[in-house]
Amino acid sequence: MATTTASTTPPVSVTDPTNVIVETRNLGKIYRDFWGRKKVNALKSLDIEVRRGEIFGLLGPNGSGKSTTIKLMLGLLFPTSGRAFVFGKDATDVAKNERIGYLPEESYLYKFLNAEETLDFYGRLFDMPANVRRERTEQLIQMVGLQRARRRQLKEYSKGMTRRIGLAQALINEPEFLVLDEPTTGLDPIGTREMKDLILRLREQGKTILLCSHQLADVQDVCDRVAILHQGELKELGRVDSLLKVQDVTQIHAKGLDEKTKLEIKELIARSTGEMLRMDNPTTTMEELFLDIVRESDQRPGRRGSGA
């Protein structure tokens, strides 16, 4: 099984301008009412770049301008100021969409179609010939695990299944650049893990991913770089590892230490100028615990927990 860990280095040169997939210059958006009066200043002078082959996270609380940024990049909204470029073309240029995959916040799909029809429809929108569409549909249905529900109308799908078919439609054209808006929303922990693994696999395939999420752990797990927005302004931009690094705290992980050695370490720290903050046994995450239990249950069905 693939493990969820963020890569430490993006696989491409950041200085090469041809490696910039998305570029925003002084991008701003003001929402106005019917009479043209200013309602909300949703985005203010955003300057960011998304580079080829990286997973770029957009973070921020509700109303911070994340979705507006994505919509401006996709041409769903027009900027009030500045410009957004995708693959060097203006964001409103339809031609750029040939190389883009987009998974919206909620899977906005036709509920009266089934999975096969949905993928076939979106394949046609990419002008794909019938044999290619069939092949891609088959691959994607396998990939998102909807084999048994392929002929069911989407209105009968659970939220998790709808997310999966949403992701499949975003990948129908084997996009170079994938925009994922809250990709783990509605997924259970297993689904969330699978989604994160898939995002990493896609990155390994050379795809560039822009991810927008409230789930900070997800962003931390998969993103190479993040931009943090608040009230429409860019507050922080950089690599995840360097942003999270606490510079003046040292962390040592060791195994099999006896009490005497632990005491010696404490004394050593006390003798030096350092301050002992904490020494205890690490805990796993709830996500890891849950996944271990489910895996064990799959391997040994019928065994019940003893309780504590």
Add this chain to the structure above:
Amino acid sequence: MRLSPDQFWTYFEWLFVHSALFYGFLLVLVLAVLGFLIGFVVALLKHGPAEGFLQVSKLIGELFVVDIPGTSIRRVGAIARLAVKEAIRKKVLVVVAVFVVAIMFAGWYLDQQAQFPARLYISFVLTFTNYMVLVLGLFLSCFSLPSDIKSKIIYTIVTKPVRPTELFLGRVLGFTAVGTLVLLLLGSMSYLFVVRGVIHEHEAIEISSDGVSGKTSRQQFHSHEFVLDETGNGVTNETKGHKHVVSKVGDKIVVGPSIGDLEARVPIYGMMRFTGRDGQVANDGLNVGYMSEYHKYIEGDSLCSAIWTFKGVSRDSFSEGGLTYDMTISAFRTYKGDIVTPVGGEVRFRSVDGSAVTEPFPFKVKEFQVDQRSIPFTGLKGSLNEQPAELDFFKDIAKNGEFEVVIRCQDRNQYLGMAAGDLYFRAEPQAFWWNFIKGYISIWLQMVIVICFGVMFSTFLSGPVAIIATLSVIVLGFFGFFVDDIVKNADSDVGPVASLIRIPLQSGSGTQLDLGNIPLERTIRVVDKGILICVQTLSKAIPNLNQLHTADFVAYGVNLFGGLLSRHLTVCAGYFLMTGIISYFFLKTREMAA
């Protein structure tokens, strides 16, 4: 059924002689300039003059350079297929069920004892189908796009390489396909309904002792009388708009199937002119003061005449029986006299140069019915180069297929009334089923226009508002001629502002507006004129669905002219283009996520 002269123009006459092409280009030019100006004003407010001009120019350029060439048939097909699936899965075919129920119980509300049952049935099914299909087109086209925008499904569409042209084309084609399917079903059922309702058989009963005359059995609330000729063949009298061929087979008299009720007469119309009392060409006939201005009149026992000029008539168009022609002439009496005897007239056939002319064929006016007549092709008594001669119609009179028909009224102080469509020659009839299909093609064209407008409005309005807007187009399309009438008949004192002022003044529209202030009255006239011109211009941009409604042609058994249908097709294509271009600009400039 009344035909106006413009209805029997050929397609090319309409396009070139009557300047439809010119006016079409003019309309395109006006709309293009208007569209550019509106677009520029909007862009000017947003971006300033230079950038605004650039934006609008870029938008127009993209349509022709990028979006039209880049339109993919597969993408259009995908959107069209989706529209079809959506409509079918949302149970649009329930319309067919409603129609089935309506015609199942048609016997309850259609008068089975009507004088012309075929006309009634055909008129009913065509009109009912017409309105049903228009309502279907209205609902299909107006809600789809706004619903996609509201549910945000549009996000996953426009983030694919889908162009505005494809969004419009796909939807229009998809809804048209659904409408066509429904129309095919309704049309098939209608045809069966009409044919089954009209076709009937009689038996010969009450045969006279000599065996040459008799009466048929009573079927469908009627019976016929017949007289056989010496060969044992004959035709019944006309009842309920049809006759039967009767023939003697052995000792038995057999009554054949009905003729005349399900037919498609092929009329050949001519252009009409009048001569006045002095025998000189007059622009119009006489007005006898009737409310209807459809008919113009000629005075009896005078040099007044009505002259029709026919062109392109050939021998091949007629059967062996002779040159058949129909007249629907009305009479206006200035004195009662012998009320039983109809007003008399005469008809002559003559060559265009006047060298050959037949003797007059007298007739008595059969009011409110079609007077069917025929003349032989040869042996016509008349004069050739002012010498008595026996004339060959196509050799002496209709040289190059062109000839004239002259009608005069014989009775002094009585008048005959007629319009261009009241005299026509009957060529070999076409099959009824084909005329029926042509009637449905007219309905189809109306449906396509409604769908185009529905999709256009739905690109910038919400579903319910788009419905109201499209409904307004339909209503104005059917009743827009009122606007024309108002503008045409309105003199400067009955405009909207003047009328508003007249209400509190309790001043009738027949009098001149008198406010005691001449500058004010002039201003009101100018404002009214401006309003009426605007209203008229606006009404021209709206399709005249009333003209496209051709149910009467089928119901009255008149072949729907190919030229007329081609014109309607061209008009439909024009509206398709117009709505397509407007939709393109709205889709291109609309923020889908706003």
